[in-house]
Structures are given as C-alpha cells and as structure tokens.
Amino acid sequence: MALHSANVDNKLIFAPAGKEAHGQAEQFTKGVLTRSDLDPNSPIRQFHKWFASAQRSGRVTHPETCCLSTASLPSGRVSSRMVYLKELDTQGFVIYSNFGTSKKSQDLATNSWASLTFWWEELERQVRVEGRASRLSHEESQTYFDTRVRGSRIGAWSSRQSQVLKPSGDGTDREDDDGRKMLDKWVEETETRFAGEDIIPVPDFWGGLRIIPESVEFWQGRQSRLHDRFVYDKKTSTKDGVQDWTLERLSP
Incomplete structure (x- = not known):
C-alpha cells in the first residue's frame, strides 16, 4: 500500500511527463558542469x-x-x-x-x-x-x-503592438472580422507609404x-x-x- 496517495480528481493537469498524461519526469543525464x-x-x-x-x-x-x-x-x-x-x-x-x-x-x-x-x-x-x-x-x-525582410520592416511600422484590434463596422460582421482587418488596413497604408522604396527607415x-x-x-x-x-x-x-x-x- 502506498504511503501517500494524491487526490487528483480536481486537477486538470497532474505530474505530466513528456507525451504521457502523468508519470515520472525523465532524468537529466547529458552533461556535467564544473x-x-x-x-x-x-x-x-x-x-x-x-x-x-x-x-x-x-x-x-x-x-x-x-x-x-x-x-x-x-x-x-x-x-x-x-x-x-x-x-x-x-x-x-x-x-x-x-x-x-x-x-x-x-x-x-x-x-x-x-x-x-x-x-x-x-x-x-x-x-x-x-x-x-x-x-x-x-x-x-x-x-x-x-537586414530584415521587407515584410518584417513593413510590419514594424504597421503594428501598434499590444493595442486592441477592434472589428470594423457596427459589429454585425464579427464572424468575418475579429479585428484582423484593422491590422491589415494599417499594413496596406504602410505599403502605400513606402511603395517602390528599398530603403525603409527604422521607426x-x-x-x-x-x-x-x-x-x-x-x-x-x-x-x-x-x-x-x-x-x-x-x-x-x-x-x-x-x-x-x-x-x-x-x-x-
């Protein structure tokens, strides 16, 4: 009989081990540091x-x-x-x-x-x-x-990082637009701004x-x-x- 039995009924995850739902974690054996x-x-x-x-x-x-x-x-x-x-x-x-x-x-x-x-x-x-x-x-x-690809440079100018992206219109099109269209619009505006330019200044x-x-x-x-x-x-x-x-x- 086990000395200790954990009650895991109320736990969504308990002692996961890699691909296994639960078990003992693998040992670290690949190196030594002195x-x-x-x-x-x-x-x-x-x-x-x-x-x-x-x-x-x-x-x-x-x-x-x-x-x-x-x-x-x-x-x-x-x-x-x-x-x-x-x-x-x-x-x-x-x-x-x-x-x-x-x-x-x-x-x-x-x-x-x-x-x-x-x-x-x-x-x-x-x-x-x-x-x-x-x-x-x-x-x-x-x-x-x-050194960045052009798309990443355009993206840096376009994104208002961490700001909330809101659906367009009156909200009736939420199934088709979860806010992504606002970001796409910003990207289009930046593409227009730097159209034909190879050198893009860092914001x-x-x-x-x-x-x-x-x-x-x-x-x-x-x-x-x-x-x-x-x-x-x-x-x-x-x-x-x-x-x-x-x-x-x-x-x-």
Whole structure:
C-alpha cells in the first residue's frame, strides 16, 4: 500500500511527463558542469561558448530563442514573452522590438531591470541573465533593421503592438472580422507609404534593447534534480574601477 496517495480528481493537469498524461519526469543525464569548464573572468565569453556549442550541435533548432521578463512599478507585476537574441557584444545581450506601445515598453519606463532565460532542452542547459536594459542608438537599430525582410520592416511600422484590434463596422460582421482587418488596413497604408522604396527607415518607436548583465547563471541538468549551477555576479574593483565578476556554485 502506498504511503501517500494524491487526490487528483480536481486537477486538470497532474505530474505530466513528456507525451504521457502523468508519470515520472525523465532524468537529466547529458552533461556535467564544473568550475574548470567555465571561463574564470567573463560570463559573456562563456555564454558565447555555450551558444556556439548549441548551434554546432544540430539539435537545438533556434538557440537564439529566449524569454524576456520585465516588471512594472509600483505594482511589481511581471510580464514575460518569447523573443530572439539578435546580438551579443562585450556589453551585453541585444533584442529588437516595439518600444512605443508594447507592454514591455510600459514596464521598462518604470523599471529598467529585465531578465532573459535561454532553455536548450536538447543539451539540458539553461542560462539566466539579469541586468539593466537600455535602448540602442537609432543608427545601431537601423543597421539591424536593414537586414530584415521587407515584410518584417513593413510590419514594424504597421503594428501598434499590444493595442486592441477592434472589428470594423457596427459589429454585425464579427464572424468575418475579429479585428484582423484593422491590422491589415494599417499594413496596406504602410505599403502605400513606402511603395517602390528599398530603403525603409527604422521607426523611432522600434529598435534594439541591450540587457547589460549584473548576474548570469549557467545551469546543467543532472540526475535526481541535483543540477550543476554556477552564477557570475558583477562587482566593481575599488582599486582601478574595472568591473570584475565573482563566480560561485549554487545549490540546485
């Protein structure tokens, strides 16, 4: 007789295990992470190493995919969304988005702290980045904007990100229009505006956001959920003002 039996009658989901409705989760067995595996001085270099490894593996379809989390003050309410990492430089991690009407822009206007989480399931690895966010210059954003396909550049101008799209007319055509026609109209207007033009300027409300890390954690899955976790925390040298990092192992 089992020592403990959970009452799951009122649960829509209980202990799912992959494709199975319920069961025991798979063990993490694909890697080990020790201090000697890590760059002793730079989480940026260490991230670049892991990112390149994920690309070369052939198993991680989009290693640039990450979850960006922001929080609004004074409520402290957190919001998260999946985005693509587009650049990594010596300062930090860069994503691109709408910063005019989006929820993230509202959050960042009151609180510059943000986080990124990368999850490479096929390698059983996770990276968490926490830091302050700042906008890239118009010139930097234009450089990336020019690499996007034309449809994406038109879309950036057209979308009032996160605004409510309302059905057209008096509401009698809701079955045919759930609000999409309003977006389509904005796209048509933008297409007309830039008809015949190959060079499209980046909108002032759209561009790059750099998360300058204060803390970066590298996580490698291990058996029995006794994972390997190491965190870099930024410190400032009192001697010459040069930024430095501590590196510590964390309990799983």
